[in-house]
Amino acid sequence: MGVPLAIVAAVARNGVIGGNNRLLWKLRSDMLHFRAITMGKPMIMGRRTWDSIGRPLPGRETIVVTRDPAFAAQGAHVVHDPDAAIALGQELAERLNAPEIMVAGGGELYGLLLDQCAALHITQVDLAPEGDAFFPAIDPVRWRETARAVHDPGPGDEARFSFVDFVRA
Numbered sequence: 346m347g348v349p350l351a352i353v354a355a356v357a358r359n360g361v362i363g364g365n366n367r368l369l370w371k372l373r374s375d376m377l378h379f380r381a382i383t384m385g386k387p388m389i390m391g392r393r394t395w396d397s398i399g400r401p402l403p404g405r406e407t408i409v410v411t412r413d414p415a416f417a418a419q420g421a422h423v424v425h426d427p428d429a430a431i432a433l434g435q436e437l438a439e440r441l442n443a444p445e446i447m448v449a450g451g452g453e454l455y456g457l458l459l460d461q462c463a464a465l466h467i468t469q470v471d472l473a474p475e476g477d478a479f480f481p482a483i484d485p486v487r488w489r490e491t492a493r494a495v496h497d498p499g500p501g502d503e504a505r506f507s508f509v510d511f512v513r514a
């Protein structure tokens with residue numbers, strides 16, 4: 346038993362999480378939520394998500410997963426398979442005394458690691474844009490909703506959204 350993995354993701358009504366390697370909405374409240382929920386923790390992400398962010402996020406240890414043996418990411422750790430990402434995440438979480446290891450996307454990484462996660466922190470975005478990256482289906486038999494907070498758009502938010510937490514059923 347190690348430090349648990351948890352997903353953090355913002356997901357539109359149609360399951361879309363991004364398109365053309367970028368986010369498809371502006372939600373300042375969700376950016377702040379993401380910052381708060383990941384701060385001080387190791388964060389695993391796919392190489393495409395790393396490219397789309399373009400820099401290490403302060404206060405977090407980023408683990409980038411890529412098949413490219415020559416890939417280097419300044420200010421981040423690079424690994425070449427999901428198991429190595431989890432192993433390094435455990436090591437970093439122990440060093441940081443972090444309560445969980447965050448899986449921060451994108452679609453491929455969510456799909457690869459969903460079954461190994463203990464919790465999901467989902468921002469349900471009340472939009473349905475066209476995109477090319479998707480969140481995997483959340484099977485209600487396997488996941489139980491534990492909290493839901495519905496929000497009207499605040500300053501810098503383009504849509505209504507809900508913060509929804511799930512744990513393993």
Ligand SMILES: NC(=O)c1ccc[n+]([C@@H]2O[C@H](COP(=O)([O-])OP(=O)(O)OC[C@H]3O[C@@H](n4cnc5c(N)ncnc54)[C@H](OP(=O)(O)O)[C@@H]3O)[C@@H](O)[C@H]2O)c1
Pocket residue numbers: 353354355356361362363364365366367368390391392393394395397410411412413416425426427449450451452453454455457478479
């Ligand atoms: N809404 C949200 O919460 C959210 C969060 C994060 C990202 N996003 C969006 O999601 C999109 C990116 O997601 P994506 O699915 O295209 O890409 P991704 O999951 O970020 O990264 C995919 C990359 O991960 C590497 N990878 C995948 N499986 C691997 C394996 N088994 N072993 C080693 N490396 C592996 C490969 O990198 P190489 O090609 O380098 O080998 C692959 O191209 C963007 O639009 C982004 O904005 C949205």
